[in-house]
Amino acid sequence: MIKNEEVLGLLPELDHALMPQERSQVLEVMRVRAYRKNEPIYKEGDSPTDMLCLVSGKVKIYKDGVGGRAQIVRVINAVECFGYRAAFSDENYVTAAAAFEQSVIASIPMSLIFQLIRRNPQLACFFIRRLAIALGRSDARTVNLTQKHIRGRLAESILFLKESYGTAEDGCTLNACLSREDMANLSNMTTSNAIRTLSVFAQERLISIDGRRIKILDEPALQKTSKMG
Amino acid sequence: MIKNEEVLGLLPELDHALMPQERSQVLEVMRVRAYRKNEPIYKEGDSPTDMLCLVSGKVKIYKDGVGGRAQIVRVINAVECFGYRAAFSDENYVTAAAAFEQSVIASIPMSLIFQLIRRNPQLACFFIRRLAIALGRSDARTVNLTQKHIRGRLAESILFLKESYGTAEDGCTLNACLSREDMANLSNMTTSNAIRTLSVFAQERLISIDGRRIKILDEPALQKTSKMG
DNA sequence: ACTTTTTTGTGTTAAATAACATCTTTTGCA
DNA sequence: TGCAAAAGATGTTATTTAACACAAAAAAGT
Numbered sequence: 001m002i003k004n005e006e007v008l009g010l011l012p013e014l015d016h017a018l019m020p021q022e023r024s025q026v027l028e029v030m031r032v033r034a035y036r037k038n039e040p041i042y043k044e045g046d047s048p049t050d051m052l053c054l055v056s057g058k059v060k061i062y063k064d065g066v067g068g069r070a071q072i073v074r075v076i077n078a079v080e081c082f083g084y085r086a087a088f089s090d091e092n093y094v095t096a097a098a099a100f101e102q103s104v105i106a107s108i109p110m111s112l113i114f115q116l117i118r119r120n121p122q123l124a125c126f127f128i129r130r131l132a133i134a135l136g137r138s139d140a141r142t143v144n145l146t147q148k149h150i151r152g153r154l155a156e157s158i159l160f161l162k163e164s165y166g167t168a169e170d171g172c173t174l175n176a177c178l179s180r181e182d183m184a185n186l187s188n189m190t191t192s193n194a195i196r197t198l199s200v201f202a203q204e205r206l207i208s209i210d211g212r213r214i215k216i217l218d219e220p221a222l223q224k225t226s227k228m229g
Numbered sequence: 230m231i232k233n234e235e236v237l238g239l240l241p242e243l244d245h246a247l248m249p250q251e252r253s254q255v256l257e258v259m260r261v262r263a264y265r266k267n268e269p270i271y272k273e274g275d276s277p278t279d280m281l282c283l284v285s286g287k288v289k290i291y292k293d294g295v296g297g298r299a300q301i302v303r304v305i306n307a308v309e310c311f312g313y314r315a316a317f318s319d320e321n322y323v324t325a326a327a328a329f330e331q332s333v334i335a336s337i338p339m340s341l342i343f344q345l346i347r348r349n350p351q352l353a354c355f356f357i358r359r360l361a362i363a364l365g366r367s368d369a370r371t372v373n374l375t376q377k378h379i380r381g382r383l384a385e386s387i388l389f390l391k392e393s394y395g396t397a398e399d400g401c402t403l404n405a406c407l408s409r410e411d412m413a414n415l416s417n418m419t420t421s422n423a424i425r426t427l428s429v430f431a432q433e434r435l436i437s438i439d440g441r442r443i444k445i446l447d448e449p450a451l452q453k454t455s456k457m458g
Numbered sequence: 459a460c461t462t463t464t465t466t467g468t469g470t471t472a473a474a475t476a477a478c479a480t481c482t483t484t485t486g487c488a
Numbered sequence: 489t490g491c492a493a494a495a496g497a498t499g500t501t502a503t504t505t506a507a508c509a510c511a512a513a514a515a516a517g518t
Contacts, residue, residue: 061368063368063369063371063372065372065375065376065377066376066377066381066458069376071371071372071375071376073368073371073372074368084361085361085364085365086361086365088357088358088360088361089358089361089362089364089365090358091365094365094368094369095368117350117353117354117357118350118351118354119350120350121346121347121348121349121350121353122347124346124350124353124354124357125346125347125353127357128317128346128353128356128357128360129317129318129319131317131357131360131361131364132313132314132315132317132318132360133318134364135314135318135360135363135364135367136314136315136318136320136323138364138367138368138371139290139292139302139303139323139324139367140292140323141371142292142300142302142367142370142371142374143292143294143300143302145371145374145375146294146300146374146375146417147294147295147298147300147417148294148295149474149475150474150475152295179495179496180495180496180497181495188375188376189475189476190475190476190477191495191496192475192476192477192478192496192497192498193475193476195495195496195497195498196497196498199497199498211484211496229295378504378505379504379505408465408466409465409466409467410465418505418506419505419506419507420465420466421466421467421468421505421506421507421508422505422506424465424466424467424468425467425468428467428468440466440514459518460517460518461516461517461518462515462516462517462518463514463515463516463517464513464514464515464516465512465513465514465515466511466512466513466514467510467511467512467513468509468510468511468512469508469509469510469511470507470508470509470510471506471507471508471509472505472506472507472508473504473505473506473507474503474504474505474506475502475503475504475505476501476502476503476504477500477501477502477503478499478500478501478502479498479499479500479501480497480498480499480500481496481497481498481499482495482496482497482498483494483495483496483497484493484494484495484496485492485493485494485495486491486492486493486494487490487491487492487493488489488490488491488492
C-alpha cells in the first residue's frame with residue numbers, strides 16, 4: 001500500500017504550494033483507498049466532503065442524462081486531483097465519478113483545503129489554474145459535441161483519449177481501453193453507432209481495432225475527420 | 230459617464246476582498262468604455278490582457294463552430310466579471326464575447342489581478358468560487374444541449390434566460406430580448422427551428438410572443454418540457 | 459419616402475442518427 | 489467445463505433535425 005508521504009510526492013504542483021506545517025496537516029488526515037474497475041466514486045447529488053486525488057488508474061466524470069444515457073464530461077489521469085469543484089461552489093455534486101479500471105485514490109477533507117487556501121495564496125492559485133483549464137476544455141467540448149457529426153465526434157474522442165491517457169511505447173496504441181458503451185458516452189452517440197463508426201474507421205485504415213485496444217494508424221486523417229466531419 | 234469608484238461599489242463581492250491600498254491600485258488602472266449592440270468585445274484567439282466587468286447591459290460568450298454556426302456557452306449579466314478564465318490558464322481566448330445590447334464594461338489589467346491574488350487569498354477565493362460555479366454550469370449545459378431534443382433545449386433556454394436576466398415587474402416577461410438567431414445559438418438548433426418551435430410553444434400557450442419579447446405563460450409546463458422533451 | 463438589407467415565418471426535402479431487432483462473441487462465474 | 493450474462497456486431501426502420509427555398513415583415517440606411 002502506498003504511503004501518504006509518497007502520494008504528495010507525486011503531486012509536485014500541489015506539494016510545492018504547501019508550507020512544511022501545512023504539509024504535515026495534509027499527511028495526517030489523508031486517506032488512501034483502492035477502487036475496483038467500474039466502481040462508483042461519487043454520485044450526482046452527493047455532498048462533496050473530500051478532495052480526491054487519483055494516484056493510479058483512470059477515472060471518468062460523467063452525468064446521467066435522458067433515458068439512462070450517460071455523458072462523460074471529463075476524464076482524470078494519474079496523478080491528478082478532482083472532485084473539488086462542487087465544494088468550492090457550495091453545491092452537491094452535479095456529476096458522478098467512477099473508475100474506468102482498478103484505481104487508487106487519496107482523499108483530503110475539503111474542510112482542511114478551505115482552511116489552507118485562506119492562508120496560502122499559492123495553493124489558491126493552484127486551484128484557480130486547474131479550474132480555469134477545466135472550464136476552457138468544457139466550453140470547447142460543448143461545441144464539439146453539439147455541432148460535429150458522428151464521425152467528427154468519434155475521431156475527436158479518439159484523439160482526446162490519446163491526449164488524456166497517452167499511448168503505449170509504439171506511440172499509437174491508446175493506453176485507455178474503454179468499452180464501446182464508454183466510447184459512445186464520451187462521443188455523445190448510441191453504442192450501436194460507436195461500434196459501427198469504429199468499424200468504418202478501421203476499414204478506412206484510420207485506426208485498427210483489437211477488442212478494446214485502439215491503434216491510431218493515420219493521425220492526420222483522424223485530425224481532419226475530427227475537424228471536418 | 231460612470232466613475233471607477235462607483236463601479237467597484239457595484240461589485241461588493243470583489244470590493245470587500247480588496248485592502249484599501251489594493252483598492253486604490255485597481256481604481257487607478259481601471260478603464261471604462263461603452264459597447265454598442267452586437268459589438269464584439271473579444272474574439273477567439275485574442276490574448277486576454279484584461280479582466281472585464283459588465284457594469285450595465287448584457288453580454289454573450291460564444292464559440293464559432295462548424296459552418297459559421299455559433300454556440301452561446303454562457304451569458305453575463307450586470308454586474309459581473311468575465312474574461313479572466315483564459316488568462317488564468319495561460320491560454321488565448323477559446324471563446325468570443327459580444328454585447329447583446331448597449332453595454333458598459335470596465336477593464337482591469339490581468340497583470341494587476343495576478344499581483345493581487347498572490348497576496349490576497351480572499352480575492353483568490355472569489356475567483357475560485359466564480360470558476361467553480363461556471364464549470365458546474367458548463368458541464369450541466371453540455372449534457373442538456375447534447376441529449377435533449379429541440380423542444381427540451383428551447384424550453385431550457387427560455388428558463389435559462391429568465392434565471393440569468395430576470396423578468397419585468399410582471400414576473401413573466403423576459404428582460405432579455407434576443408434575436409431568433411441568438412435563441413437558436415443558445416439552444417443548439419438552426420434559426421428556422423428556433424422560430425418554428427417558439428411558434429409552437431406560443432400555440433400551446435406555454436409562452437406568448439410579441440416580436441422579441443417573450444412572456445412565460447405556463448412555467449410548470451415549460452419546466453416539464455425542458456425535462457421530458 | 460424609397461430602397462436595400464435583415465429578420466422572421468412557413469413549407470418541403472434530404473440527411474443524420476436513434477431505436478429496434480437479432481445474432482455472435484466474449485467474459486464471468488458456479 | 490458449461491451456462492448465463494454482458495458486450496460487440498450488423499442490418500432495418502422510424503424519427504429528428506438540418507438544409508433549402510421562398511415569401512412577408514420589419515429595420516436600417518440614403
